[in-house]
Amino acid sequence: MKNRVILALLLSTVLALPVLAQDTNSNSQAQPAATSTSADQSTTTTGASGKPALQPDTHEGFWGKINPFARKKYVQRQTAPIRDRVNELDELTASNTKQIKDVDSRATEGIRLASAKANEADQHAIDAGNKAMAANQTATQANTRLTTVEQVVGNIDQYKASTQTEIRFRPGQSILSKNAKAALDEMATPLKDQRGYIIEVQGFSSGRGQTAIATSQKMADSVVRYLVLNHEIPVYRIFVVGMGNAPVPTDASAQDAKAKHVSGGRVEISLLKNDVEQLSANAAPATK
Numbered sequence: 001m002k003n004r005v006i007l008a009l010l011l012s013t014v015l016a017l018p019v020l021a022q023d024t025n026s027n028s029q030a031q032p033a034a035t036s037t038s039a040d041q042s043t044t045t046t047g048a049s050g051k052p053a054l055q056p057d058t059h060e061g062f063w064g065k066i067n068p069f070a071r072k073k074y075v076q077r078q079t080a081p082i083r084d085r086v087n088e089l090d091e092l093t094a095s096n097t098k099q100i101k102d103v104d105s106r107a108t109e110g111i112r113l114a115s116a117k118a119n120e121a122d123q124h125a126i127d128a129g130n131k132a133m134a135a136n137q138t139a140t141q142a143n144t145r146l147t148t149v150e151q152v153v154g155n156i157d158q159y160k161a162s163t164q165t166e167i168r169f170r171p172g173q174s175i176l177s178k179n180a181k182a183a184l185d186e187m188a189t190p191l192k193d194q195r196g197y198i199i200e201v202q203g204f205s206s207g208r209g210q211t212a213i214a215t216s217q218k219m220a221d222s223v224v225r226y227l228v229l230n231h232e233i234p235v236y237r238i239f240v241v242g243m244g245n246a247p248v249p250t251d252a253s254a255q256d257a258k259a260k261h262v263s264g265g266r267v268e269i270s271l272l273k274n275d276v277e278q279l280s281a282n283a284a285p286a287t288k
Contacts, residue, residue: 159198159272163187167223169265171206174218176226184223187271188231199233200270201240208245215265217242223267 165187167180176184191197203220205212220240227233 159274162197162271162273164271165269167267167269169219169267171264172215173265174215174222176222180223181226184226184269185231187269188227188233191231191233191271196275197237197271197273199227199238200268200272201238202268202270203240203242203265204244204246204268205242205265206245210244213242213244215242216244216267219265219267223269 165183167176167183201220201223203216203218203223205216205219207215217240220242224235224238224240227238228235
């Protein structure tokens with residue numbers, strides 16, 4: 001019986017020792033908290049969250065560094081600050097990650113906008129270059145045309161012989177024959193809608209004095225009448241003169257050639273042109 005009592009006492013003592021050791025450890029951690037906190041604040045460093053770093057528990061307690069009989073609440077109380085600090089670091093890491101992503105997205109969008117603006121500026125520069133080239137080409141064409149116009153205006157009264165037709169009349173007649181009309185048609189038909197030309201009509205007749213002049217004028221007038229009525233040649237483009245029996249050189253290029261009088265009646269029709277028609281032909285492609 002005594003053995004049982006002694007064994008019970010020993011067992012109760014052994015079971016009571018861990019509880020006393022744990023309570024002593026908890027009280028010892030709570031009591032020096034105020035003094036150790038003020039002493040440790042000067043020596044501890046600040047963590048990434050801005051709070052002081054966790055300090056290891058240097059109180060060994062009744063069991064030393066290892067307490068084999070630690071309760072669940074004691075373990076939770078010891079690990080709670082670490083768990084809270086880990087959660088805080090996770091939140092801080094997530095916040096930093098979000099900020100980095102925001103900065104990266106803003107930088108990417110800025111680069112995209114800058115690239116778009118650069119491409120737009122390049123396109124504007126290309127368009128401006130094309131417009132400048134077109135303006136330069138237009139200016140060159142205008143300068144060329146101005147030079148041509150100046151030349152034409154300078155030579156506006158300089159007519160050059162193009163074609164020449166001669167019509168013969170029987171003595172004492174001023175009526176155009178069939179062959180004469182065909183010759184006038186061949187000369188006048190291409191003149192429709194043309195500009196920059198004049199027609200010289202000179203009548204020659206045999207005889208003497210005013211009679212010959214009147215006859216030659218009458219033959220020339222018949223030619224002019226046919227051109228005006230049948231081919232709508234403007235009257236202001238026709239110059240008529242009755243030469244009568246004026247001597248005509250045998251060779252117009254020879255100044256010393258001997259002149260001869262006309263036998264019978266004839267009319268010389270000369271077509272003279274300047275450069276106005278050529279100017280109109282060159283201007284037609286430019287206006288298209």
